[in-house]
Amino acid sequence: xxxxxxxxxxxxxxxxxxxxxxxxxxxxxxxxxxxxxxxxxxxxxxxxxxxxxxxxxxxxxxxxxxxxxxxxxxxxxxxxxxxxxxxxxxxxxxxxxxxxxxxxxxxxxxxxxxxxxxxxxxxxxxxxxxxxxxxxxxxxxxxxxxxxxxxxxxxxxxxxxxxxxxxxxxxxxxxxxxxxxxxxxxxxxxxxxxxxxxxxxxxxxxxxxxxxxxxxxxxxxxx
Amino acid sequence: xxxxxxxxxxxxxxxxxxxxxxxxxxxxxxxxxxxxxxxxxxxxxxxxxxxxxxxxxxxxxxxxxxxxxxxxxxxxxxxxxxxxxxxxxxxxxxxxxxxxxxxxxxxxxxxxxxxxxxxxxxxxxxxxxxxxxxxxxxxxxxxxxxxxxxxxxxxxxxxxxxxxxxxxxxxxxxxxxxxxxxxxxxxxxxxxxxxxxxxxxxxxxxxxxxxxxxxxxxxxxxx
Numbered sequence: 001x002x003x004x005x006x007x008x009x010x011x012x013x014x015x016x017x018x019x020x021x022x023x024x025x026x027x028x029x030x031x032x033x034x035x036x037x038x039x040x041x042x043x044x045x046x047x048x049x050x051x052x053x054x055x056x057x058x059x060x061x062x063x064x065x066x067x068x069x070x071x072x073x074x075x076x077x078x079x080x081x082x083x084x085x086x087x088x089x090x091x092x093x094x095x096x097x098x099x100x101x102x103x104x105x106x107x108x109x110x111x112x113x114x115x116x117x118x119x120x121x122x123x124x125x126x127x128x129x130x131x132x133x134x135x136x137x138x139x140x141x142x143x144x145x146x147x148x149x150x151x152x153x154x155x156x157x158x159x160x161x162x163x164x165x166x167x168x169x170x171x172x173x174x175x176x177x178x179x180x181x182x183x184x185x186x187x188x189x190x191x192x193x194x195x196x197x198x199x200x201x202x203x204x205x206x207x208x209x210x211x212x213x214x215x216x217x218x219x220x221x222x223x
Numbered sequence: 224x225x226x227x228x229x230x231x232x233x234x235x236x237x238x239x240x241x242x243x244x245x246x247x248x249x250x251x252x253x254x255x256x257x258x259x260x261x262x263x264x265x266x267x268x269x270x271x272x273x274x275x276x277x278x279x280x281x282x283x284x285x286x287x288x289x290x291x292x293x294x295x296x297x298x299x300x301x302x303x304x305x306x307x308x309x310x311x312x313x314x315x316x317x318x319x320x321x322x323x324x325x326x327x328x329x330x331x332x333x334x335x336x337x338x339x340x341x342x343x344x345x346x347x348x349x350x351x352x353x354x355x356x357x358x359x360x361x362x363x364x365x366x367x368x369x370x371x372x373x374x375x376x377x378x379x380x381x382x383x384x385x386x387x388x389x390x391x392x393x394x395x396x397x398x399x400x401x402x403x404x405x406x407x408x409x410x411x412x413x414x415x416x417x418x419x420x421x422x423x424x425x426x427x428x429x430x431x432x433x434x435x436x437x438x439x440x441x442x443x444x445x446x
Contacts (some may be wrong), residue, residue, distance in 0.1 A: 064300060071294035077287060081307070088308070167404060174394040181390060184404075188411070 005070040012062060012083045013138065016090075019055045020134040023090050026052065026097035027130060027193060031123050033104035034186055035115065045101035052094035059087045082207040086137060089196045089203075093130065096189045096196070103186045113179035118162035119187055125155050126190045129197035136201060142208045148201035155194040159187060228293040235285060235306045236361065239313075242278045243357040246313050249275060249320035250353060250416060254346050256327035257409055258338065268324035275317035282310045305430040309360060312419045312426075316353065319412045319419070326409045336402035341385035342410055348378050349413045352420035359424060365431045371424035378417040382410055 026045050033042035063084045066072070072080060107113075129151050136144035166180040249268050256265035286307045289295070295303060330336075352374050359367040389403040 064304065067290065067304075068296045068300055073291045077291055081287065081290075084304070084307070085311070088311075167400060170393060170400045170404075171397040174397065177390060177393045177400075181393075181407075 002070070005066075005072060005076065008066050008070065009072075009076065009079060012059070012066060012080065015055070015059050015062065016083055016086060017134060017138060019052065019059060019087065019090050020130075022048065022052050022055060023094045023097065024127075024130055026094050027100075027127060030097040030100035030104065031127070031190075033101050034107060035120075035123075037104070037108050039105065039108060042101040042104040045098055049094050049098045052091060056087055056091040056094075060084060063087070078207050082137070082203050085203050086200050089199050093193050093196045096192045099189045100186055103182055103189070107179065107182050107186075110179045110182070111175075113176065113183070115183060116162050116165055118158045118165070119183065119190075122155055122158045122162070122187060122190050122194075125151055125158070126194040126197065129155075129194050129201075133197040133200035133204070137204045137207075140204075140208055142205050145201040145204045145208075148197055152194050152198040155191060159191050162187060225293070228289075228295060228299065231289050231293065232295075232299065232302060235282070235289060235303065238278070238282050238285065239306055239309060240357060240361060242275065242282060242310065242313050243353075245271065245275050245278060246317045246320065247350075247353055249317050250323075250350060253320040253323035253327065254350070254413075256324050257330060258343075258346075260327070260331050262328065262331060265324040265327040268321055272317050272321045275314060279310055279314040279317075283307060286310070301430050305360070305426050308426050309423050312422050316416050316419045319415045322412045323409055326405055326412070330402065330405050330409075333402045333405070334398075336399065336406070338406060339385050339388055341381045341388070342406065342413075345378055345381045345385070345410060345413050345417075348374055348381070349417040349420065352378075352417050352424075356420040356423035356427070360427045363427075363431055365428050368424040368427045368431075371420055375417050375421040378414060382414050385410060 026048050029041045029048070030045045032038060033040075033045065063080050066080055067077075070076075129148050132144055132151075133148050135141070136148065163184065166184055170177045170180050249271050252264045252271070253268045255261060256263075256268065286303050289303055290300075293299075352371050355367055355374075356371050358364070359371065386407065389407055393400045393403045
């Protein structure tokens with residue numbers, strides 16, 4: 001590999017990590033806005049998503065430049081394509097964070113409603129998966145990537161349990177329909193973040209081992 | 224452009240259209256299974272998704288081969304990257320169709336429930352958008368791609384209206400909570416199909432005109 005190509009691939013990796021950090025901040029702020037009913041943070045996420053979008057567009061252009069300039073093959077080509085795919089998944093995570101923030105704003109219009117413990121656990125897991133999925137890419141660690149896949153199954157189980165609880169709650173008291181629907185809808189976005197982290201981990205495994213894991217997990221979602 | 228490159232790019236396009244057709248069939252069967260409470264069709268979608276997954280993996284490999292073999296630049300490079308992105312969006316549409324099918328199976332366990340008119344309209348629009356998004360890619364028609372973007376706004380409006388109706392219905396009669404939640408959840412998948420068709424249309428516009436439209440639309444979703 002030429003020194004220029006090596007330098008440019010390292011630069012792509014650096015930019016991807018930068019984008020990942022922006023997205024992590026968005027997720028944290030959005031969840032905080034939802035859990036603490038904090039309007040200022042919710043609004044910051046909406047503004048911050050513009051930075052995510054700009055970074056994503058720029059990184060895609062950088063990938064195309066590297067392809068056109070160096071015409072990489074084999075492992076290096078696969079690396080650039082993986083960056084392109086992770087880039088797109090990170091941007092979608094940013095969108096999911098923005099959706100959580102918008103639900104935080106809606107929740108503030110409603111009376112207090114106790115958030116289920118499962119939601120807190122789901123948020124913590126999805127947050128950890130996001131971090132881990134980026135780390136396994138940076139460190140080229142397929143084992144860590146497999147942990148993300150198993151975390152995703154745990155998130156699905158939590159989501160299912162919470163879904164049942166909230167559904168029962170809505171039947172018990174019609175006054176709980178509005179907030180429960182909002183919590184379910186927010187949890188769907190958290191599940192989506194976990195799914196996207198899983199996509200990233202699957203792509204890392206494929207990049208490292210050439211193994212297609214992305215179609216093995218069950219696709220059936222409850223909510 | 225060399226004759227070989229031209230032939231290989233045409234082959235990629237053909238395979239993408241083939242994958243698109245598989246996904247369209249899945250969507251039709253899944254919706255039919257939901258609306259008509261038809262178990263056989265729901266099960267066919269789940270089996271059919273394996274073909275979608277196989278076709279997606281194969282097309283990605285073909286794209287990488289074209290990149291490595293011909294090292295295309297400029298317009299041709301952008302074309303291959305667009306195929307890669309549409310490929311991934313089509314596969315996710317297939318997953319959404321599978322989710323609709325799994326909800327169809329759940330709905331069969333519940334008492335009859337009148338489906339809202341808005342759902343039928345949403346389904347018809349999302350179906351049309353899927354077809355149009357592929358056509359605009361094949362015909363290189365940016366104007367048709369813009370129609371998909373405007374259809375997406377109409378789908379969001381329908382979704383919002385249906386959401387309000389079903390939420391009111393759940394408050395009025397707790398016996399309607401279970402089916403209403405399932406219909407909402409199914410409609411989320413239809414909205415997702417419409418979103419993915421919109422992604423495809425945005426990518427087509429970018430490929431043809433270099434214009435980044437994909438971050439302009441509002442990202443806030445209600446459900």
